[in-house]
């Protein structure tokens with residue numbers, strides 16, 4: 001097994017006097033799918049916002065590939081090799097699926113090539129097509145993004161996140177609002193994506209991620225309650241008590 005791609009030490013976040021997250025120390029192995037789960041209010045979104053740079057932590061450190069990135073502004077994350085896809089649908093509805101991905105890819109390339117017309121940048125259309133293929137949307141390339149089904153739009157957002165060629169992909173409740181059928185497709189996609197890169201997934205529904213995760217972290221009341229392989233988490237008495245509740 002290779003070393004951790006991301007590690008957090010004593011990570012914490014306060015909102016005014018309220019401690020939403022406290023003392024979380026954990027490592028995320030490279031090329032694995034780790035899910036961060038926990039009941040309502042456990043601190044999952046706060047944790048996601050800290051490791052994706054949306055908030056600077058009130059306490060603790062974050063290291064990416066051995067480098068301290070604590071407090072790095074969010075707009076620098078893509079250049080570091082970290083991308084995220086949000087719960088909120090984030091596509092340009094009037095543009096085609098392909099154009100949406102091409103724009104995401106352009107945003108990175110054109111930063112280094114400001115004099116050229118953006119639509120002339122070489123290789124971008126091909127790059128966008130291969131990203132659409134990776135998320136299973138080739139057949140929808142020419143469709144306006146706004147006409148895609150909800151699940152397809154979420155896959156499109158993932159393709160846009162992949163445009164920065166991240167080594168670490170962060171996903172916040174990627175199946176929120178999906179039908180059961182769309183959820184199955186999304187889970188298969190995420191599992192496939194995790195073969196090529198590291199994925200950290202934040203999810204409320206434990207059952208959903210048990211089958212696809214290599215490892216799980218369980219948060220409860222803002223603290224790390226447990227971590228381990230799915231079978232360890234499933235059998236963990238504290239997790240069963242706080243999370244599975246009625247079946248404990």
Ligand SMILES: Nc1ncnc2c1ncn2[C@@H]1O[C@H](COP(=O)(O)OP(=O)(O)OP(=O)(O)O)[C@@H](O)[C@H]1O
Nearest residue numbers: 015018020038039040041042043044045046047204
């Ligand atoms: N901006 C904020 N200001 C004040 N309190 C906050 C803020 N964001 C989160 N909290 C509180 O911090 C705690 C953890 O919230 P968080 O959203 O991280 O949990 P969660 O595990 O994602 O929950 P859920 O599954 O319900 O989305 C909650 O009690 C929440 O009310």
